[in-house]
Amino acid sequence: MQPTDIRDPEYFHKVVDCQWACPAHTPVPEYIRLIAARRYADAYMVNWQSNVFPGILGRTCDRPCEPACRRGRVEDAPVAICRLKRVAADYKGDIRARLPLPAAQHNGKTIALVGAGPASLTVARDLAPLGYRCVVFDGDSRGGGMIRSQIPHFRLPESVIDEEVGYIVDLGIEMRLGQRIDSLKSLLADGFDAVFIGSGAPRGRDLPLPGRQEAGENIHIGIDWLSSVSFGHIEKIGKRVIVLGGGNTAMDCCRSARRLGGEDVKVIVRSGFEEMKASPWEKEDALGEDIPILNWMVPKEFTHADGRLTGVVFETVQAERDANGRRRLVPTGEPDQHILCDDVLVAVGQENAFPWIERDAGLEFDRWDMPVVDQVTMGSTHPNVFFGGDAAFGPKNIIWAVAHGHQAAISIDKLCRGEDVRDRPPPMVTLASQKMGIHEWSYDNDITLDRRVAVPHTAKALALADITVEVELGYDDRLAFKEAERCLNCDVQTVFTDKLCIECDACVDICPVDCINFTANGDEAELRGRLMAPAANPTQALYVSGALKTARVMVKDEDVCLHCGLCAERCPTGAWDMQRFLYDMAQPGQHACHKR
8 A cells, every 4th residue: 555645635634534524524623622621602613614503503403423423433422513512602602703794895796595594694604705795585584494494493492593694694695585586587687696596495295195185274294384383373283193204304393293282293104213314313302202103104095074184094014125125115914004183294205396497597407307416516507506405406404505505605706706616725724733742732632431411401391381492401511511521532633754663563552442553565455454453444544654664564544543642642752643633624715815
C-alpha cells in the first residue's frame, strides 16, 4: 500500500464518523467540547453555520450521526449528539449580535424561492448576506414549511420555530406568505436570476379501499391532518382511532390523537416491528404513551353504517422471499380481523406533486414524475432552476434539506457570477497539535465506560392532557456536561511522522484496542487480514506510513482507534502527535474570503 496522504481533507473527515455521517457535515466533536466547557453560545454558532436550525434539529433530527458514533462501538449507546445540540440552543442566551447583518448593498441579483421550508430558508440564509435579494413564496401564512405544519408542538414548540426562522428573515428576506405559485413559466418570466424549488412532498398517499368514499368523513390523510392540528383547525378526534402506517408521520399522528381525545389509539402496520420506517426512539415514545403497535396486518376494507366509519378489516400476512430473493407479503390463512374505530389516520407515505410546473418549461422529469436533479449541484435540466429538500429526491428529513440548500446556494452564486456550477469550492480545513506539555493535552482524553444519560421527560399525565406541552425537557447544564464527557473526540487525530519513529513498539504495547501495527507492507486485502486485530471494515481506511528503517510500515486501523492519545503519550520521540482536525463545509462566497 502507498503511504496515506493526510493532506487530503477528505481523509480525516471520514475518520470523524459523526461529522461524515451528517448530511450538513456539522463539526460534532467541536461543539460538544464547547458544551462541556459551558460555552453554549459558541457551540450554537458552530451549529448555526452548518445546520442552520440547531434548536429545531436538536429536537427533531433523524440523527444519522449517532449510529456512526465511536462511543457506540465500546458501549451500547452512542453519545446523545442530537440532544446536546438542543442544549446549545437552550442555554445560548442572546446571540443576535453574532449573526450576519443584512447586506448593505444589493448585488443586482434576485432569487425566487418556492416554499418557506428548511431547504429554501437555508438557501436564503446563505445568499442574503452576499447581497442577493431573496424572495420566498409560500401558500401558508407563516414560514417554516413542514417544520411548522407537520411536527407536533409537543415535540417542537412554535417559539423555537419562530426564533430560528426569524434569524433568517431578519437578514432582509422578502417573505411573500399566503402567495402560492401556480406556474413556473410565469415565475421565470418575472425576471428572477434563479429559481429554487423547495416545496416539499406535500401530498400524502391515500388508500383507495372499499368503503373509502362512503366513510370518507372520518378517514384523514395523516400529513394534512397534522397540518390542520398545527394551525388550530382541528382540536378533537374520536375516542377509537386507527393509524395506518409505520413511519415517523404515523408516530406523530398517533401521539397527537392521544392528546386530542383518542382513548383507544392503535398503530397498525403491514410490516414487522423492526422493519418499520419510524426511528427507534419515535416508536419507543409511542409505546411509552400506551399506544400499541400491531404488525403484519394489511387493511382490506373500511366498514361503515349510515354514512359513518365503523371500523377496518385487516388480513394477517407474513413475509416470504421468492426464488429471486424478492420479498413479498402473503396471507397466513388466519381469519380476517375487524377492528372497530371512530377515525382513521392514513400515514402510508408521501408523494411529490408538481402540477404547477408546466412540462414544457424546460425541465425533464423521470418515470416517477420527479424532476431530474443533479445530486451535487442540485440543478435541474433548466440552467436557472434548482431543487432541494423533499422536492428534489422525495421525502427525507430536515438535515438533508439543509444540506441540499447549502449546495444549491453555492450553485446559484456561481451561476450569477458566470462561473461553472460544477466547480465546487474546497472545504476550510485546519490541523493543529493539541500538545500542551509532555503528557498533557488541551482536550479531555480519559476513556471511561459511561452510560448514556437519559433525557428528562414531562410526566405522562401532564403531557397527554395538552398537545402544546413539550414532552422532552432536555438536559440541564449538569446532565449536559456528563453526556458531553462521553464524546471520544474523534476529530483529534493521531498523526504519525515516520522519520521520528525508532520502532520501539511502545505505542503497540499501550494501545487499548490493538489498532497499531508495525509490519511488512502488502496489498490492502492481505494486509487487513494479518494485523493484530484484523481490519474487517473496508469502508474505513488504514493509515499507512512510509517505509521505516527496518523496511516495515506502521499500519493503524482508523475504524477502531479511540483517539485516546496513549500512543502519543508513550512515544519517546514524538513520532505520534494528537492534532485537532476542523473541517468546515464550503459555502457561497467562500472564494471571496480566499482573496482577502
